[in-house]
Amino acid sequence: MLRISKKAEYGMLALQRIAQSNETVPVKEIADMYGISFDLLAKVLNQLAKAGLVTAYQGTQGGYLLAKKPVEITVADILHTLEGSLKITECADTHSTSCGCTLDTLCAIKTPMQIIQEKMLQVFSSMTLSDMIQTGAAHHTFHSIHINN
Amino acid sequence: MLRISKKAEYGMLALQRIAQSNETVPVKEIADMYGISFDLLAKVLNQLAKAGLVTAYQGTQGGYLLAKKPVEITVADILHTLEGSLKITECADTHSTSCGCTLDTLCAIKTPMQIIQEKMLQVFSSMTLSDMIQTGAAHHTFHSIHINN
DNA sequence: TATAAATACGACTATTTTAGTCTTATTTTG
DNA sequence: CAAAATAAGACTAAAATAGTCGTATTTATA
Numbered sequence: 001m002l003r004i005s006k007k008a009e010y011g012m013l014a015l016q017r018i019a020q021s022n023e024t025v026p027v028k029e030i031a032d033m034y035g036i037s038f039d040l041l042a043k044v045l046n047q048l049a050k051a052g053l054v055t056a057y058q059g060t061q062g063g064y065l066l067a068k069k070p071v072e073i074t075v076a077d078i079l080h081t082l083e084g085s086l087k088i089t090e091c092a093d094t095h096s097t098s099c100g101c102t103l104d105t106l107c108a109i110k111t112p113m114q115i116i117q118e119k120m121l122q123v124f125s126s127m128t129l130s131d132m133i134q135t136g137a138a139h140h141t142f143h144s145i146h147i148n149n
Numbered sequence: 150m151l152r153i154s155k156k157a158e159y160g161m162l163a164l165q166r167i168a169q170s171n172e173t174v175p176v177k178e179i180a181d182m183y184g185i186s187f188d189l190l191a192k193v194l195n196q197l198a199k200a201g202l203v204t205a206y207q208g209t210q211g212g213y214l215l216a217k218k219p220v221e222i223t224v225a226d227i228l229h230t231l232e233g234s235l236k237i238t239e240c241a242d243t244h245s246t247s248c249g250c251t252l253d254t255l256c257a258i259k260t261p262m263q264i265i266q267e268k269m270l271q272v273f274s275s276m277t278l279s280d281m282i283q284t285g286a287a288h289h290t291f292h293s294i295h296i297n298n
Numbered sequence: 299t300a301t302a303a304a305t306a307c308g309a310c311t312a313t314t315t316t317a318g319t320c321t322t323a324t325t326t327t328g
Numbered sequence: 329c330a331a332a333a334t335a336a337g338a339c340t341a342a343a344a345t346a347g348t349c350g351t352a353t354t355t356a357t358a
Contacts, residue, residue, distance in 0.1 A: 001154075001232055001233055001234055001236075001315075001316090002151065002152075002153065002228070002232055002234075002235055002237060003151075003236070003237055003238065004151065004237045004238050004262075005150075005344090005345065005346085006345075006346065006347095007345080007346080009238060009240075009258065012257075012258050012261075013257055013258060016257045016258070017257075024304095026303080026304065026305090027304085027305080028303090028304085037346080037347055037348080039347065039348060039349080040346065040347055040348085042305075042306085043306095043307095043347095045305085046305075046306065046307080049305090049306095056304095056305060056306090057304080057305080057354095057355090058303095058304055058305045058306080058353075058354040058355060059302095059303070059304055059305080059353095059354050059355025059356055060301095060302065060303045060304060060354090060355060060356045060357070061303080061304080061355080061356060061357090062303075062304040062305065062354080062355070062356090063304070063305085064305090075261075075265065079151070083150055083151055084150055085150055085151075086151055087150075087152070088151060088152055088153045089152065089153050089158060091158075108161075108162055108165045108166075108281070109158065109161050109162060109165070109281065112161075112224075112276060112280065112281045113153075115276070116224065116272060116273070116276060119272040119275075120269060120272060123265060123268045123269060123272065124265070126268075127261060127264070127265060131261065132257070132258065132261045150344075150345095154315090154316065154317085155316075155317065155318095156316080156317080173333095175332080175333065175334090176333085176334080177332090177333085186317080186318055186319080188318065188319060188320080189317065189318055189319085191334075191335085192318095192335095192336090194334085195334075195335065195336080198334090198335095205333095205334060205335085206325095206326085206333080206334080207324075207325040207326060207332095207333055207334045207335080208324095208325050208326025208327055208331095208332070208333055208334080209325095209326060209327040209328070209330095209331065209332045209333060210326080210327060210328095210332080210333080211325080211326070211327090211332075211333040211334065212333070212334085213334090
């Protein structure tokens with residue numbers, strides 16, 4: 001179905017909220033704001049912290065702050081930390097010579113999948129948290145990417 | 150994990166094979182060629198036939214033929230018929246005003262997700278079966294797409 | 299220094315999606 | 329009529345995703 005996971009969705013919502021605050025934002029606040037599972041969101045923020053997108057502060061008055069500027073956080077970063085892998089196919093792993101399929105010399109879709117893989121990564125990398133924060137994002141010009149060849 | 154399903158993979162492999170034949174190609178041949186489940190592949194080809202990408206011929210000497218020119222069949226077409234939906238998020242459904250989330254007036258990721266959705270569709274639409282057939286696909290220039298704004 | 303409000307972590311369960319199998323029916327050529 | 333195909337749908341198995349729970353740790357502050 002080629003869907004983005006709830007974890008990734010929640011991560012994006014949370015990062016937006018955190019990006020717009022100067023003070024630490026606790027998980028509970030965001031979970032309540034969206035009516036989302038506290039536990040799951042906590043797990044998500046924890047992963048984002050480990051990935052260095054966000055900084056965690058424990059204890060009373062604790063919570064999360066962005067660890068980077070919104071321009072420096074791309075959708076690709078978020079997906080990469082929360083979806084695990086972004087490979088659309090075993091085949092698409094650029095660095096492996098084999099394919100995963102039984103007959104890998106015959107595997108006819110490796111190269112095309114690699115190309116698509118790469119273009120998708122460009123799409124994900126071209127949008128930053130900063131872009132996402134603009135409410136009228138639809139009318140905003142993102143850092144433009146040119147996909148060719 | 151944002152992966153393309155096996156059904157879609159099998160569909161692409163099968164279409165490549167069929168595209169390179171003048172005679173009908175039976176499911177069994179392709180299944181054997183790749184060591185793939187006959188039943189699953191049969192289901193896939195059946196779906197592709199219903200979607201009009203391929204024409205089915207029953208009976209002895211039956212099998213499948215392409216229903217369109219390879220240039221007219223895009224990866225987007227294939228994914229669309231075999232993955233069901235290509236929406237990366239509930240949010241990304243361009244035509245619905247609501248979002249699926251509880252607080253949809255607050256939903257902060259709808260517009261960005263729609264934009265990404267659209268760009269991904271462009272990527273999938275820019276590669277055709279014909280492109281995929283070129284073995285040296287990596288060095289081939291596809292119908293170029295320009296992603297901006 | 300005790301308490302309360304946070305995050306950290308890992309095990310566990312439930313749900314949904316994907317993958318694969320099996321059976322029966324139908325079509326068509328020879 | 330027999331054999332080689334597709335058609336269709338029910339069913340099972342496996343894998344990924346989503347969500348829950350319990351316990352530990354950290355830290356500000358009253």
